[in-house]
Amino acid sequence: MRSSQRSMFLQGGLLALVVLALVYLVWQRYRQPVAQLYAGKTLDQWIEDLDDPDYPVSERAANVLAQLGAEAAPILLDACQRGDVRLHRRAVAVLLRLGAAAAPGLVAALQNKDRQPQVAVALVRLGPAAVPALRQALTEEKGGEAAARVLGWIGPRAAEAVPDLIALLKRRPAPTPLRSEAAFALGRIGESVDRPDAVLTGAIIPALIAALSDSKREVREQAAEALGWIGPPAQEATPALIAALQDAEDQVAIKASQALAFIGDERAAPALLAAFQSDRVLVAAEAGRTLWRLGPKAESIVPALLSVAQGAVEKAAPARELLASFGPRLVPVLAKALHAGETAKREAAADVLGRLGPPARPAVPALIEALRDKSAAVALTAAMALAQVDATRGGAAVQLLADSLDMPGAALALANIGPEARAAVPALIAALKLSKDTPDQELIRFYARLALARIGRPAVPALIEALKDQREGVAPLAGEALGWVLPPPKEAVPALRAALQKDRRHAAVYAHALGQLGPLARPAVPELTELLTDGASRAEAAVALVRIDPDQAKGVVPLLVKDLQAEDEKQRQAAVLAVARLGPTAQAAADTLVTLLRDRLLTEAEVENLHELWAEAIPGLIGLLKGPEVDCRKRALFALGQIGPKAQTALNPLIAALADRESTVRVGAAQVVQALGPQAREAVPALVANLQARQPEVRVTAAAALGHMEASAKEARRPLLECLFDPDDQVRYAAALALGRIGPHFTEAIPLLRDALNDASPMVRLAALDSLSRIEPALSRDAGPVLVALSRQPYPLDVRFRAVEGITNILGPEEAQKAVPWLLIELTDAVPKDRLWAARLLANIDHRLRSDLVLALAAALRTSFPQWRREILKTLGEFGPTARETVPEIERLLYDGTPGVRPEAIRALQAIAPERLKQLGLD
Numbered sequence: 001m002r003s004s005q006r007s008m009f010l011q012g013g014l015l016a017l018v019v020l021a022l023v024y025l026v027w028q029r030y031r032q033p034v035a036q037l038y039a040g041k042t043l044d045q046w047i048e049d050l051d052d053p054d055y056p057v058s059e060r061a062a063n064v065l066a067q068l069g070a071e072a073a074p075i076l077l078d079a080c081q082r083g084d085v086r087l088h089r090r091a092v093a094v095l096l097r098l099g100a101a102a103a104p105g106l107v108a109a110l111q112n113k114d115r116q117p118q119v120a121v122a123l124v125r126l127g128p129a130a131v132p133a134l135r136q137a138l139t140e141e142k143g144g145e146a147a148a149r150v151l152g153w154i155g156p157r158a159a160e161a162v163p164d165l166i167a168l169l170k171r172r173p174a175p176t177p178l179r180s181e182a183a184f185a186l187g188r189i190g191e192s193v194d195r196p197d198a199v200l201t202g203a204i205i206p207a208l209i210a211a212l213s214d215s216k217r218e219v220r221e222q223a224a225e226a227l228g229w230i231g232p233p234a235q236e237a238t239p240a241l242i243a244a245l246q247d248a249e250d251q252v253a254i255k256a257s258q259a260l261a262f263i264g265d266e267r268a269a270p271a272l273l274a275a276f277q278s279d280r281v282l283v284a285a286e287a288g289r290t291l292w293r294l295g296p297k298a299e300s301i302v303p304a305l306l307s308v309a310q311g312a313v314e315k316a317a318p319a320r321e322l323l324a325s326f327g328p329r330l331v332p333v334l335a336k337a338l339h340a341g342e343t344a345k346r347e348a349a350a351d352v353l354g355r356l357g358p359p360a361r362p363a364v365p366a367l368i369e370a371l372r373d374k375s376a377a378v379a380l381t382a383a384m385a386l387a388q389v390d391a392t393r394g395g396a397a398v399q400l401l402a403d404s405l406d407m408p409g410a411a412l413a414l415a416n417i418g419p420e421a422r423a424a425v426p427a428l429i430a431a432l433k434l435s436k437d438t439p440d441q442e443l444i445r446f447y448a449r450l451a452l453a454r455i456g457r458p459a460v461p462a463l464i465e466a467l468k469d470q471r472e473g474v475a476p477l478a479g480e481a482l483g484w485v486l487p488p489p490k491e492a493v494p495a496l497r498a499a500l501q502k503d504r505r506h507a508a509v510y511a512h513a514l515g516q517l518g519p520l521a522r523p524a525v526p527e528l529t530e531l532l533t534d535g536a537s538r539a540e541a542a543v544a545l546v547r548i549d550p551d552q553a554k555g556v557v558p559l560l561v562k563d564l565q566a567e568d569e570k571q572r573q574a575a576v577l578a579v580a581r582l583g584p585t586a587q588a589a590a591d592t593l594v595t596l597l598r599d600r601l602l603t604e605a606e607v608e609n610l611h612e613l614w615a616e617a618i619p620g621l622i623g624l625l626k627g628p629e630v631d632c633r634k635r636a637l638f639a640l641g642q643i644g645p646k647a648q649t650a651l652n653p654l655i656a657a658l659a660d661r662e663s664t665v666r667v668g669a670a671q672v673v674q675a676l677g678p679q680a681r682e683a684v685p686a687l688v689a690n691l692q693a694r695q696p697e698v699r700v701t702a703a704a705a706l707g708h709m710e711a712s713a714k715e716a717r718r719p720l721l722e723c724l725f726d727p728d729d730q731v732r733y734a735a736a737l738a739l740g741r742i743g744p745h746f747t748e749a750i751p752l753l754r755d756a757l758n759d760a761s762p763m764v765r766l767a768a769l770d771s772l773s774r775i776e777p778a779l780s781r782d783a784g785p786v787l788v789a790l791s792r793q794p795y796p797l798d799v800r801f802r803a804v805e806g807i808t809n810i811l812g813p814e815e816a817q818k819a820v821p822w823l824l825i826e827l828t829d830a831v832p833k834d835r836l837w838a839a840r841l842l843a844n845i846d847h848r849l850r851s852d853l854v855l856a857l858a859a860a861l862r863t864s865f866p867q868w869r870r871e872i873l874k875t876l877g878e879f880g881p882t883a884r885e886t887v888p889e890i891e892r893l894l895y896d897g898t899p900g901v902r903p904e905a906i907r908a909l910q911a912i913a914p915e916r917l918k919q920l921g922l923d
Contacts, residue, residue: 039064043075050079050094051087055718058090065094070101077105080118085699086692089725092122096725096755099126103133110143110150118727123150124760127157135164138182145181152185153760159189166207169219180218183211187226190233191793205230209240212256220244220252228259228794238265245275245287254286261290262794266297273301276322277308288318292325295825302326302333309352310344320348324355327828328852331356335366338382346370346378354385357859358889359852364390371397380404387413391888395420402427408440411447416892418454425459428452429466432474449477453484453895460485464495475499476506483513484895487921490520497524500531507531508540515544522548532559535571539563539578546582553585564592572596576606580899583612594620597635598627604638609899611642618643622653630662637668647672648679658686658702663695670701674708681712691719696728703731707738717743724752729761736764740771750776757783762790762799766806773810780810787811791819797826801837808844816845827856832868835860836875843879850882858886866898873901877908887913894920 038046041064049061065072072094079091095102103126109119123130131154137147138161148165151158168174168182190204208230211223224244227234241263244256257275260268272294275287291298291305302323309319323330330352337349350370353360367389370382383397383404394417401417402424404410411431414421431448435441452459459481466478479499482492493514500510511528514521525548531541542556560582563575579586579593593610594617596602602610614621617639624636637657640647647654650672657669670687673680683705690702703723706716720742723735736756739749749771756768765786773780787810790803804823808816819841826838839853857872873890876883890912893905909917917923 038068043072047075047079047087047091050090051084062090062094062097066097069098073098073102073105076102077109081115083694085694085726086722088118088727089722092118092725093722095122096125100129100132102126103130106130107133107137107143107147110137110146111140113146116146120146120150120153120760121725121727121732124153125755125758127154127758128160130154131158131161134158135161138164138168138178144178145175148178148181148185152181152188154758155188155191157758158185162186162189162203165189166203169207169211169223172215176216176218179211179214179216180222183208183219183222183226187222187229190226190230191789205234205237208234209237212237212240212244217249217252220247221249221255224252224255224259225794228255228262231262231792232264234259234263235265238263238267242268242271245271245283250280250282253280253283257283257286257290258794261293262792264294264297266294266300269294269298269301270304272298273304273308276319284318288322291322292828293822293825295326295821296329299326299329302330306333306337306345306348309348310342311348313351316348320352320355321830323352325828325830327824328356328359328362328855331360331363334360335363338363338366338370343375343378346373346375347381350378350381350385354381354388357388357862358390358855358886359859360385360389361855364393368393368396371400380407380410384409384413387416391417391892392420398423405431405444405448406438408443408447411444411451415447415451415454418451418888418891419456419458421451422455422458425452425455425462428455428459429462429478432466432477433469433471434473445473445477449481450484450895452478453481454892456485457487457489460489460492464492467495467499475503476509479506479510479513483516486894487919488517488520490517493517493521493523496521497527500524500527504534507534508537511537511540511544515540515547518547519549525549525552532556535563539574543578543581546585550585553582557582557586557588560586561589561592564589564596572601573606576602576610579613580606580609584616586613587616589613590617591620593617594624597621597639598624598632600631600635602635607635607639608642610639614639614643615646618647618650622650625650625653625657630665633657633660633662633665634668637665637672641668641672641675644675645679648676651676651680651682654680655683655686658683658690663693663698666690666693666698667701670698670705674701674705677708678710678712680705681709684709684713684716687713688716688719691716691723696726696731699723699726699728699731700734703734703738707734707741710741711743713738713742717746717749721749721752724756729759729764732756732759733761733763733767736767736771738771740774744774746775750779754779757786762795763802766790766799766802769806769810773806777810784811784815788818797834797837801834801841804841804845808841813845816841820845827853832860832863832865832872836868836872840875850879851885854879854883854886858889861886861889861893866896866901869893869896869898869901870904873904873908877904877911880911881913883908883912887916891916891920894922 046061046064049057052058065076076091076095080088095106106119106123109115134147134151138144151161165182165185169179186204186208208223208226211219214220224241227237227241241256241260245253247253257272269291272287272291276284276291278284305319305323309316309323334349334353338346340346350367353363353367367382367386371379373379373382379400383400386397387394398417398421401410401413405427414424414428428448428451432445438444452463463478463482467475469475479496482496496510496514500507511531514524514528525545528541528545531537538559542560545552545556560575560578563571566572579589590613593613621636621639624632627633640650654669654673658666660666673683687702687706690698693699703720706713706720717739720735720739723731726732736753739746739753753768753772757765759765769780769783769787787803787806791800791807804816804819823838823842826834829835835856839857842849843853854876857876860872861869863869876886876890890905890908893901896902906922
């Protein structure tokens with residue numbers, strides 16, 4: 001019995017031990033581990049603190065995490081991906097403080113394609129500290145391409161990776177995209193500013209030359225582009241790049257051509273000319289651009305190019321445009337060619353001089369002599385060229401042009417000559433008449449009307465007589481011309497009144513002409529008042545009445561308001577145009593315009609043209625801004641953006657719109673607030689809140705608007721500092737630019753701005769330099785090499801232009817002299833915006849160039865883009881009396897009917913030659 005009890009006791013004890021062991025094992029497996037504490041908190045808690053809106057809390061968390069070093073890297077990397085942009089920026093900032101300890105984790109994250117853009121920002125900022133980990137990643141199946149690209153963005157600071165990249169480029173079995181990225185990185189690492197590096201000449205350049213013969217298109221293409229980034233030190237690659245111009249793949253040939261432009265080796269010119277003449281359209285166009293960019297270094301091919309430019313204009317036009325793009329330095333060559341033995345060569349030279357325009361004025365004597373050429377074609381081409389080059393000297397060409405009015409170019413030339421073409425009046429009047437045998441008849445008639453208007457008072461009697469002509473279209477064309485004559489001819493009023501009564505079909509034309517004459521046409525008020533009953537002509541009659549007598553607005557604007565509400569679209573559009581032309585005198589139409597805006601019955605162009613009226617419509621626009629429809633809110637913001645400073649009365653609704661649920665509305669509101677500048681200081685908190693928005697475009701516009709608030713946005717400085725680590729480069733750019741404008745004494749920003757000089761985005765680097773120059777000018781001078789590099793390398797032109805602007809403003813005009821050669825080439829750019837920007841930069845660098853600059857801008861006034869005609873006129877006006885040589889070209893734009901061009905031409909003349917404005921009756 002006792003033995004049995006003992007056995008049971010032992011069995012029970014063993015069972016208990018087993019149960020306890022099982023319980024312990026289960027507890028060990030499923031128990032919640034005790035999180036390790038760091039300075040009293042877990043890592044998760046410190047990450048929560050890092051995202052705290054309270055800056056002291058966030059800073060303490062950042063300091064603790066930074067002290068932990070590599071141990072904190074994984075959780076910081078995880079924080080970068082949580083979708084909270086503020087936490088992302090703060091986590092990146094701490095990772096950068098960790099330095100090399102953060103690199104392995106960041107590089108490992110490159111294996112995730114979705115994370116690559118965000119991770120790359122941090123790696124590029126780390127620079128050399130990240131290079132060892134990036135080199136190791138080059139051979140990995142995932143992330144290798146991204147690692148190579150990041151090394152390229154790090155640039156010369158990643159020089160130690162060159163052997164790895166060259167080996168990768170040569171490794172044929174390696175994936176093609178990876179080898180292509182290796183070529184990209186070698187080009188960026190090999191960027192040269194002032195002197196070649198031994199690494200470049202000894203290793204990178206030969207490797208890239210060899211890659212130009214690679215079997216893979218992507219590798220050849222990227223190798224060519226990389227050599228362009230290295231620039232002049234890569235001249236040994238010129239023969240290989242010349243050979244690549246004939247590559248079977250167009251894109252490779254194009255990249256080779258672009259590289260030759262930045263290497264600047266004159267040996268490439270003949271091969272580029274051959275490529276220009278090829279039937280490969282894209283390659284030929286790029287070869288032409290490269291020859292233009294080579295500038296003086298390509299002048300050896302000018303004689304051959306002039307031969308190519310001979311023959312039918314349609315076929316020879318590209319060669320002639322290319323010759324004209326070489327600019328004024330070719331004028332002596334072209335003037336000499338006007339005496340060549342070959343007729344075709346003389347004609348081509350004359351045509352190119354005309355395409356050059358005002359900068360070709362030294363050739364005027366040669367052109368005048370060419371008017372007597374034995375070839376009628378050469379003489380006529382010289383006459384048309386003379387009108388484009390110097391209208392004031394065009395008198396000698398008038399008779400020849402008048403005898404050639406079966407060609408649109410002759411009529412246009414007479415219009416360019418203007419007042420000096422009075423002898424052509426009879427021929428121009430005859431050209432107003434229809435002729436079935438003449439091609440381009442309508443264009444000829446249009447230019448003839450313009451020429452008669454520009455001739456002015458000497459043409460008035462003949463135009464008045466032409467008003468009586470019964471042939472189709474003659475009278476209305478004569479009426480249009482009379483309305484444009486300067487100074488306005490009083491004697492035209494009776495004739496236009498008679499035409500208005502006799503020819504009701506063209507009543508709107510005569511009404512417009514009478515309106516152009518202004519108060520001189522007061523006797524026509526009865527006829528114009530009667531015309532208000534005609535729906536087809538009412539809008540034009542209303543505008544004319546107000547221009548003749550502003551008091552008429554009280555009677556005519558209500559009629560226009562009624563037409564604005566019409567069902568007929570044409571009638572409504574005519575009324576919109578009329579109230580836009582009347583401007584503030586049509587303020588009674590404001591509420592109706594808001595209704596049209598709400599109902600989507602106004603185009604963007606019409607909203608812009610109505611800019612003088614929206615200030616009266618602010619209450620209605622505010623109503624739309626508060627409405628439920630997103631499109632209405634967006635249209636209201638677009639209209640408010642046309643108002644300017646007066647939109648301040650809508651500030652409170654605009655602030656509310658900054659919190660709109662739709663990101664596009666917040667973007668539009670920020671843009672309007674930005675235009676208000678410091679007077680919108682109450683919007684600062686809402687803009688700061690938008691710096692945390694999920695959508696990059698909202699953050700960009702918020703940061704840009706804060707920069708325009710200047711000192712009134714001081715509370716935004718810390719949030720903007722964090723934006724320097726934003727994953728979006730446009731946000732980083734706007735923030736970097738804003739910091740210097742908000743706080744010129746914000747020295748706390750200096751370390752982070754200097755760090756931003758290593759950003760992958762050239763625009764961010766430029767913005768950081770701009771702000772450094774404002775906060776601590778002495779520091780910005782150390783960044784001279786950054787600016788010089790940005791100005792010389794194959795970045796987009798806006799980057800290069802801004803870099804030159806920075807060199808001029810920060811380092812001084814003397815330091816910017818090295819940019820003058822390529823800026824002078826840009827003076828002949830076919831893109832008016834680029835030509836204008838180059839001229840402005842050159843004006844600040846060397847005042848002695850002003851005469852050349854104003855003539856180049858005068859030639860650019862021929863652009864078909866009205867907004868750039870306005871901008872060029874504005875710039876010419878800023879030159880003041882030193883731009884007197886451009887007066888004839890500016891006068892031509894007094895006859896431009898595009899909204900805004902004529903008023904800008906008047907302002908330019910007021911600044912340049914006010915006495916001429918008085919002579920024209922426009923003072």
